[in-house]
Amino acid sequence: MTMHQNSISLKSLHTFQLPYSASEVITIQKAEELEEIEGNYLVLGEGSNTIFTCDFARPVLRIALQHINVTETDDSFRLRIGAGVNWHQLVIYTLKHNMPGLENLALIPGSVGAAPVQNIGAYGVEVGEFIENVTAWDRIKRTWRVFDRDACAFAYRDSIFKRKPDQFVITEVSLTLPKEWQPQLSYGALAHVGKDASANEIMAAVIAVRNSKLPNPHEIPNAGSFFKNPEVTLKKFKSIQQRHPDVAHYQLANGNIKLAAGWLIDQLGLKGFQCGGAAVHRQQALVLINCEDADGDDVLTLARHVQQKVAAEFQVSLEPEVRLMNEQGLIEL
Numbered sequence: 651m652t653m654h655q656n657s658i659s660l661k662s663l664h665t666f667q668l669p670y671s672a673s674e675v676i677t678i679q680k681a682e683e684l685e686e687i688e689g690n691y692l693v694l695g696e697g698s699n700t701i702f703t704c705d706f707a708r709p710v711l712r713i714a715l716q717h718i719n720v721t722e723t724d725d726s727f728r729l730r731i732g733a734g735v736n737w738h739q740l741v742i743y744t745l746k747h748n749m750p751g752l753e754n755l756a757l758i759p760g761s762v763g764a765a766p767v768q769n770i771g772a773y774g775v776e777v778g779e780f781i782e783n784v785t786a787w788d789r790i791k792r793t794w795r796v797f798d799r800d801a802c803a804f805a806y807r808d809s810i811f812k813r814k815p816d817q818f819v820i821t822e823v824s825l826t827l828p829k830e831w832q833p834q835l836s837y838g839a840l841a842h843v844g845k846d847a848s849a850n851e852i853m854a855a856v857i858a859v860r861n862s863k864l865p866n867p868h869e870i871p872n873a874g875s876f877f878k879n880p881e882v883t884l885k886k887f888k889s890i891q892q893r894h895p896d897v898a899h900y901q902l903a904n905g906n907i908k909l910a911a912g913w914l915i916d917q918l919g920l921k922g923f924q925c926g927g928a929a930v931h932r933q934q935a936l937v938l939i940n941c942e943d944a945d946g947d948d949v950l951t952l953a954r955h956v957q958q959k960v961a962a963e964f965q966v967s968l969e970p971e972v973r974l975m976n977e978q979g980l981i982e983l
């Protein structure tokens with residue numbers, strides 16, 4: 651049954667834990683309930699990629715669909731998963747039931763429903779590779795839609811769902827995990843893992859690396875990588891490399907170069923830099939943290955300062971990966 655609650659604190663509903671509230675929080679238990687709900691609500695999963703910089707004037711909708719249904723063919727497992735399932739719990743479930751494939755994506759915070767939105771990725775793997783289809787309620791056309799992988803238009807931290815933020819409510823994600831499993835160990839941080847490692851051993855290695863590098867949002871409120879890694883032309887890359895021969899980068903198939911945003915921020919000595927209660931994390935420059943009862947202005951001022959410094963030194967513009975919200979919706983930084 652749909653549950654409505656008025657004037658609810660958002661502090662525990664997003665991992666940056668800013669002290670704001672929402673006018674209303676609606677929780678649905680069944681997908682069909684969406685057909686009855688009107689109004690300009692914001693869909694929220696576990697709030698690990700969303701920062702509320704002030705009180706939020708629109709209703710917030712949460713999805714409590716918790717099913718995991720598994721079928722199999724000769725060569726693959728097919729999973730239909732409710733949007734409300736926690737992503738990391740899903741990864742653990744698949745490995746426990748001998749369905750490898752998602753191990754590199756272990757410990758990414760958030761819900762299954764949000765995973766396709768920014769095409770979550772880590773250690774050389776993206777969720778889009780496994781998606782068979784995504785079921786969503788189209789709020790504009792007021793109809794159900796099933797998007798196959800191509801229709802999701804996945805790209806680096808991007809999808810059709812991200813590009814049309816208030817149109818689709820994802821209720822179920824279908825994944826295909828091939829039975830012929832191939833470990834993905836190409837990423838530098840997993841280079842120490844032996845080629846014969848099992849999926850469980852790879853998951854353990856991923857968890858160890860993540861725990862050593864990223865602040866736990868339960869201990870230090872944060873929203874993971876604050877900025878996307880910027881893509882630049884080869885020409886621009888060469889001009890940066892002339893002044894910074896050790897610039898961290900990798901080559902993309904389209905000829906452009908992807909730079910590591912954290913490296914750029916680190917070069918400017920910004921680790922530990924603080925604006926009010928918000929700071930650049932001391933170990934991981936790409937992560938901004940709420941270290942001392944930050945408010946929304948602290949976060950926005952800090953983020954803009956980082957952007958300006960990086961633009962001045964490298965002529966590169968950093969785009970936020972997190973979704974920054976004002977009282978009505980997304981803020982463009």
Ligand SMILES: Cc1cc2nc3c(=O)[nH]c(=O)nc-3n(C[C@H](O)[C@H](O)[C@H](O)COP(=O)(O)OP(=O)(O)OC[C@H]3O[C@@H](n4cnc5c(N)ncnc54)[C@H](O)[C@@H]3O)c2cc1C
Pocket residue numbers: 665692693694695696697698699700713733758759760761762763764765767768769770771772811815818819820821864865866867872873874875973
């Ligand atoms: C410590 C930390 C580490 C992280 N590491 C990674 C990483 O390695 N790789 C990575 O890709 N991300 C990473 N992230 C970001 C985050 O985990 C992902 O973006 C995750 O998918 C967010 O899930 P969520 O449920 O918390 O989404 P939310 O923050 O609640 O929502 C994110 C966006 O998706 C929309 N949305 C949510 N649910 C739905 C739905 N059911 N239907 C339609 N739209 C929806 C929201 O409106 C919002 O725009 C990290 C975050 C943290 C805090």
